[in-house]
Amino acid sequence: MTLPHLDGSGRPTLRTIAALAGVHVSTASRALSKSEAAGARAGSRTTVARIHEIADEIGFERNPYAAGLRTRRSQLVGVLVPRLTDVVLATIYEGIDERARELTYQAFVVNGRDRPDERRAALEMLLARRVDGVVIGDARRDGDDLLDTLAARDVPFVLTNRRSGEHPSVTCDDHAGGVLAAEHLLALGHTDVAVVAGEPYASTGHERTAGFAATYAAAGHPLPAHRIVPSAFDVGGGHRATASLLAGDPPSAVFVVNDFAAIGAMGAVTAAGLRVGADVAVVGYNDIPVAAELPVALTSVSSPMRRMGARAAELLIDRIEGRPVAAELLAPTLHVRASTADR
């Protein structure tokens, strides 16, 4: 059988269906529409059923360009991340993607590389593609003007991973996570400790460090300034920061606010001729899958990354569809392993 009214690339269109069913294309459109507004006017049950049958049979797929042009909706949610090669972000993204799809949206991720100009360009790209809203995974702590732009343009958005100001967000309770790490090391008797604190512009590192430092201060062992060093969120950053910490008088334990950096830290400890766990305890953050399998397994604060993404998607779609939302904090848990044993 050869079909009438195919589009340029040989795909059936609504006209194809309409012709086959002997109805008007508007009738076909309404029958196939899942929005409740159109559903109310969909036509008789038998007609709707017949149209669905034909659509399935010829493999009709609505052209999203035509539909989006008319409706100004793309059913696309943009996701802006600072990095894709980081399993933390990738896992959050998987959570977003999965949940968005369940809610009839499709996620579209772009990489801002944690650099102001690139993230702006990436965001513009998303907006040019007419996404219905954006999940921001790379917010900056201090007055992030990208967020103001978004708000000014009335683009629905939700922060995740990192938060900023009073903008709606779904993040891990990083302060509480820092407290968990500190309580663990205090219980082991470490009083001479240091923090590899991550990038200052990221709320994650900042709050984890703050929770940790506050707990130590409250316990009577305030951290001197030189024991808190910033770092990149990757193995290299953790290695360098820890090496500098070890150069003077080495602390007996290090809290590293990110697992990759913690792996780098372990590398630096080993390189300095010390043993991880026995000589220098290391605590990481996020509990990524490799943490437990390292030759010296890494003690780490676990954050619910996948759930964080899923919840962020839900909140964003709530905003897109006009429902009110409130910020959420998800609770972290501590996983103790060999890197803080053998003292």
Add this chain to the structure above:
Amino acid sequence: MTLPHLDGSGRPTLRTIAALAGVHVSTASRALSKSEAAGARAGSRTTVARIHEIADEIGFERNPYAAGLRTRRSQLVGVLVPRLTDVVLATIYEGIDERARELTYQAFVVNGRDRPDERRAALEMLLARRVDGVVIGDARRDGDDLLDTLAARDVPFVLTNRRSGEHPSVTCDDHAGGVLAAEHLLALGHTDVAVVAGEPYASTGHERTAGFAATYAAAGHPLPAHRIVPSAFDVGGGHRATASLLAGDPPSAVFVVNDFAAIGAMGAVTAAGLRVGADVAVVGYNDIPVAAELPVALTSVSSPMRRMGARAAELLIDRIEGRPVAAELLAPTLHVRASTADR
């Protein structure tokens, strides 16, 4: 100043520009078009310059839905991966994304989870969004019917990461990589070795294993069948496979076809009370960033992931634009570290 002819969401359209410049919208369209066909008919230099000026000033962004509807081109390339939380795939994707953008396309990634039904659904999603072509990162060795579907529908596509049959692809020369690993272990005097071989349906694991086994056979030490065990491509899979290998009479060295699995393998070695390097040598594959920083640094065959992605994007766009392409193999290199020392 308030602009005429804004679209529903307050964005300027071509009509806005046309009104401001005092020309017809078709003139504005041609002036702003970068295609050579339209360029030839673009109008006077002064008019074109003026239109560009106005467009910049009011922040015009062409509506891709309207344009795509008319042209049947989306300037989107789909990317199908088996996993996003794997730094190997994520890095390949970054390479694709970067190069595609340089060539005026935008990459759109979806996750097929290495499962036939899900990857099919993910691909359909991409096609429904009218991508201009697809990079397939999760091809199956043995008659992958998804690829036949693509070919039958005349969708331009290129394989990367894994290859399959004679379909155009950009991959690492995995057979050569397996040879590199084998030669290294042979040089160290290991004759009693094993392979953690990955999933049988992936060309990567299959060819790495084949190159390794062929080299050992040629050296007079053919591997018995029970010394080649399949595994998932993650830490858990590597751990389990290695544990089973260690349960009988342990080999003196293990070639694990994927770094994550290799980390799991190291975990299994440690858990068995043996020392990585001293008791059991481990060689991984891909040389991911953490490999060098592990408490026992991992010897690994390095594959040019980023370049692989970039090249795959180039080939795909060549195909989309009607230029002929040929499959490519990129050369791996070996990085020797502590996990194969201390014998």
Add this chain to the structure above:
DNA sequence: CTACGTTGCGCAAACGTTTGGGCCAAACGT
């Protein structure tokens, strides 16, 4: 038996862009 809702569907106008065809005037050739 009239009046009036309901149900089921067709009509046509958008949405913003691209592009083949044409028209007018200026520049050119003889």
Add this chain to the structure above:
DNA sequence: ACGTTTGGCCCAAACGTTTGCGCAACGTAG
């Protein structure tokens, strides 16, 4: 001076879908 070319622009149709409006046909109530 008179065709012919060409540069510069406008016109209008089309891409495939959605949706407000309108109109029959039918059922129900008064």
